[in-house]
Amino acid sequence: MNNEITPFSELDLSPEILKAVNRMGFTAPTPVQAQTIPLMRKGGDVIAKAPTGTGKTCAFGIPLLEELRSDTNDVQGIIICPTRELCIQIAEELRQLAAFRPDVRIASVYGGQPIAKQLAVLKKNPHIVVATPGRLLDHMGRGTVWLGNVYTAVLDEADEMLKMGFIRDVRRILNATPADTQVVMFSATISREVMDVAWEYQHNATEIHIAAEGDNRPQIAQFELMSSGSRRMEDLVHIIDALDLHRVMVFGNRKSTVRQLGERLHRQGRSVDCLHGDIPQSQRNKVMSDFREGRFEILVATDVAARGIDVDDVEAVFNYDIPDENEYYLHRIGRTGRAKRHGMAFTFMTPDDRFRLRDIRKYTHSVLTDIHFDENGGLVASDGTPLEQLLESRLPRENQE
Numbered sequence: 001m002n003n004e005i006t007p008f009s010e011l012d013l014s015p016e017i018l019k020a021v022n023r024m025g026f027t028a029p030t031p032v033q034a035q036t037i038p039l040m041r042k043g044g045d046v047i048a049k050a051p052t053g054t055g056k057t058c059a060f061g062i063p064l065l066e067e068l069r070s071d072t073n074d075v076q077g078i079i080i081c082p083t084r085e086l087c088i089q090i091a092e093e094l095r096q097l098a099a100f101r102p103d104v105r106i107a108s109v110y111g112g113q114p115i116a117k118q119l120a121v122l123k124k125n126p127h128i129v130v131a132t133p134g135r136l137l138d139h140m141g142r143g144t145v146w147l148g149n150v151y152t153a154v155l156d157e158a159d160e161m162l163k164m165g166f167i168r169d170v171r172r173i174l175n176a177t178p179a180d181t182q183v184v185m186f187s188a189t190i191s192r193e194v195m196d197v198a199w200e201y202q203h204n205a206t207e208i209h210i211a212a213e214g215d216n217r218p219q220i221a222q223f224e225l226m227s228s229g230s231r232r233m234e235d236l237v238h239i240i241d242a243l244d245l246h247r248v249m250v251f252g253n254r255k256s257t258v259r260q261l262g263e264r265l266h267r268q269g270r271s272v273d274c275l276h277g278d279i280p281q282s283q284r285n286k287v288m289s290d291f292r293e294g295r296f297e298i299l300v301a302t303d304v305a306a307r308g309i310d311v312d313d314v315e316a317v318f319n320y321d322i323p324d325e326n327e328y329y330l331h332r333i334g335r336t337g338r339a340k341r342h343g344m345a346f347t348f349m350t351p352d353d354r355f356r357l358r359d360i361r362k363y364t365h366s367v368l369t370d371i372h373f374d375e376n377g378g379l380v381a382s383d384g385t386p387l388e389q390l391l392e393s394r395l396p397r398e399n400q401e
């Protein structure tokens, strides 16, 4: 670890949280955690711009738990996030953090899950509620959740959530919390909508900017490859086999692409599953946990379905299609190289995509190396350097702790 980094012991954490953090295998707080935790514990509003994989969940999870008073029955903290998958994942991480705090009750409510099940959970008077905006509003309307004593409201993946058109819902939720509620926002970018909500609901917020640089930057070797149409599947499989990959994510722009690619890979006997908006909730959760536990190797997904999902050890990300939005490029490749692991990203493009890709490169400050298949079927850079050699020079063999 970098020696400028504060150890967890300097953050004045309770023994219960320290023990949990230890058990989770964390040795030191990430930069966004080191900065956010003290600010949030003092009750201040925070707006944090940080790339994916920088540990934002614990950055708000730790202070939420530390400042929680478990002797009341009111909801004290709400975490609003854009997707159900993210909701489940945040609740899971919070429960791990609260492993030695049996007094703390955490609930998650999201669309797609039977309301009856959630009613039962809400009846148990949770202290923290993790929710998607629509479903939370639904419960507020039914009177099954009351936000009148909320102390902290966290908006996770705020840019994505507000862009997805939830801005009105988020406003209605925040309007139902006390005027002096601590409002904390986490976002990969500070979009117009994020600024609007910050302006409206935050008081003297401290801005934190975590640059995707240096120590903090995920180590991702990025490549681009001319490949289009059905060629892409051959090339995909070829790369997977050549590099002996066993945990990869493949992104397509449309549900139909994802579904078809999934089916074709399946017919080839590949260990594959899909995630897109048409897949029922119960099945989505299963796909995610199966992938996380390594029960299949290739996850084909659309952007929204995979948003914010944290799966460790994804070896490579493939952009089967060039993402529609520049930001998506970062979100996608951020699935690999998480928490200081190294990763690879391959982007398939057609000659027509050149300008789109140049735009993405410029906007995201990404460096992509052009690769192609040589006459022997080996992957090489334009100067003939084999891919394996490129990877070796890019990626450190071990994490340098």
Ligand code: ADP
Pocket: 025, 026, 027, 028, 029, 030, 033, 050, 051, 052, 053, 054, 055, 056, 057, 058, 310, 312, 338, 339
């Ligand atoms: P983000 O929300 O910024 O994309 P997450 O909160 O999902 O990132 O964290 C990314 C990964 O890093 C998770 O697997 C998480 O358990 C891990 N992580 C979080 N904090 C630390 C830490 N202090 N040290 C090591 N790993 C951490």
Ligand code: MG
Pocket: 056, 057, 156, 308
């Ligand atoms: Mg996150």
